[in-house]
Amino acid sequence: MSTYSIKDLEQLSGIKAHTLRIWEQRYSLLCPKRTDTNIRYYDDADLKLILNVALLNDNGFKISKIASMDAVEMKDEVMKLTERSLTHDDQIHALTICMIEMDEERFDKILSSNILKLGFEQTMLNIIYPFMSKIGVLWQTGAINPAQEHFISNLVRQKLIVAIDGQVVNGGGKKFLLFLPEGELHEISLLFAAYLIKSNGHKVIYLGQSTPNDDLLSVYKLHEPEYLLTIITTSPSAEYAQEYINGLSERFSNSTILVTGYQVIGQDLKFPANVVQLNYIRAIKDLLEEMERVPQEK
Numbered sequence: 587m588s589t590y591s592i593k594d595l596e597q598l599s600g601i602k603a604h605t606l607r608i609w610e611q612r613y614s615l616l617c618p619k620r621t622d623t624n625i626r627y628y629d630d631a632d633l634k635l636i637l638n639v640a641l642l643n644d645n646g647f648k649i650s651k652i653a654s655m656d657a658v659e660m661k662d663e664v665m666k667l668t669e670r671s672l673t674h675d676d677q678i679h680a681l682t683i684c685m686i687e688m689d690e691e692r693f694d695k696i697l698s699s700n701i702l703k704l705g706f707e708q709t710m711l712n713i714i715y716p717f718m719s720k721i722g723v724l725w726q727t728g729a730i731n732p733a734q735e736h737f738i739s740n741l742v743r744q745k746l747i748v749a750i751d752g753q754v755v756n757g758g759g760k761k762f763l764l765f766l767p768e769g770e771l772h773e774i775s776l777l778f779a780a781y782l783i784k785s786n787g788h789k790v791i792y793l794g795q796s797t798p799n800d801d802l803l804s805v806y807k808l809h810e811p812e813y814l815l816t817i818i819t820t821s822p823s824a825e826y827a828q829e830y831i832n833g834l835s836e837r838f839s840n841s842t843i844l845v846t847g848y849q850v851i852g853q854d855l856k857f858p859a860n861v862v863q864l865n866y867i868r869a870i871k872d873l874l875e876e877m878e879r880v881p882q883e884k
Contacts, residue, residue, distance in 0.1 A: 588731040590628045592618075598633060598682060598720065599640040600675065606636065613653035615639065630686045637686075638664050641679045668696060678717045685721065685738050693741055706749050707785070710778055714742055715867055718774055739774060746777040750784060759788035760877065761811035763841075765797040767830060769821035775847075776817050779870050783815075786874040799833075806838060814838055815870075818847035828855050835861050844873070 592603045610616045615635065618626040638660050642652050645667055652660070668680040677700060684693035700709040721735060762783050764776055773795050780790045791809050793802065806814070814834070822830045827849045834843050835858035845857075846864035857863055864870060 588630055588633075588734065590633055592626065592628070595628060595633060595636050599636045599679070601636065601640050601643075609639075609649060609653075613649065615653055634683055634686050637679045637683050641667060641676055644673070644675065669699070674712045674716070677713045678720070681713070681717050681738075682721070685734050688734065688737050690737075690741060693738070697741075697745060701745075707782070710746075710781075711868065711871075715775075715778065718742065739772075742774055743777060746774070746781060750777065750781050750790075753781065753784035755784055755787060755789055759786070760813060761789045761791065761809055762813045762815055763791045763793070763802075763806060763809065763811040764815045765793035765802055766795050767816060767818060767821055768796050768798055770817070770819060771795050772817070772819040775819075775867055776815070778867065779815055779817075782870055782874060786878065788874070788877075799837075803837060806841075811841060813842050813844060815844040816847075818845065818849040820848070822849065824849050824853060827853060831855065831861055832858065835859075844870070 590598075592606055595601070595606060596603045606616065610618070616628065616632055618628055618632070620626055639649070639652050641664055642660070643649060647663070655663070664680070664683075668676060677696060680696050681693060683689075684696065697709070697714070700713055704712070718738070721738065764780055764783075766773065766776055776792075776794065780792050783790050791805060791811060793805060816834070818827055818830070831843075831845060831850075834845075839860060841860065843861045844864055845861060846866070846869070850863060851865055855863075862873075864873070
């Protein structure tokens with residue numbers, strides 16, 4: 587079972603901590619536990635409750651009405667909303683509940699429904715990716731149980747692999763070599779980048795997680811890609827990120843190197859001339875759209 591601070595609840599639900607405390611006092615919505623040192627904390631049941639409350643409140647239910655609902659009534663109302671609502675935040679709340687309960691069937695149903703309504707790319711950009719970013723931050727701080735994070739990541743990974751396999755590239759376009767640094771295992775963003783690149787008619791050479799430097803160099807020499815793309819989430823750590831980026835720039839000086847990730851964005855790094863920082867996942871899409879405006883070499 588995971589434990590959460592009131593700030594964690596705020597981050598996941600979007601409800602300010604001050605508001606949560608008021609609801610706690612006025613409606614007895616929450617009953618925080620306390621550690622041996624008297625520090626307040628909340629559990630999975632509290633998080634699930636607040637996510638349900640947030641979803642209902644955002645859709646016009648008054649807090650007094652919500653507070654009077656029993657667990658079954660609240661669940662029924664939430665299920666009705668998530669099945670008909672196209673609001674991105676509502677879907678993210680629903681997916682977070684699936685994560686807490688480890689409800690694979692419900693997660694798959696929500697994801698499949700959104701893909702049918704919005705398309706795969708828009709579902710990833712507007713629902714899954716913000717959802718993964720949110721729980722990723724909490725995983726970094728230890729607020730999310732690793733088993734919950736792995737459960738969700740594997741389900742999303744399965745969807746991405748199927749979507750990537752469905753893309754057919756008929757030649758032309760540029761070559762992109764995609765990889766994660768040695769020791770880096772967070773693959774979702776790299777897989778989504780592969781999907782976007784292939785769907786825009788370019789070739790992807792995908793090496794995936796924890797790529798040894800020697801293997802990367804061997805594949806590079808074989809394929810001579812115009813672009814390399816890597817995402818640094820945890821490895822190398824911030825103190826070694828600059829050294830790693832400089833090494834990539836020197837070894838692959840004839841290519842453009844695209845870098846992003848938790849250890850890159852917002853850090854005080856200097857980027858060599860052939861290295862481009864991508865500040866967010868949509869920047870990959872923007873880059874591909876810019877390339878579309880430039881005639882491809884035949």
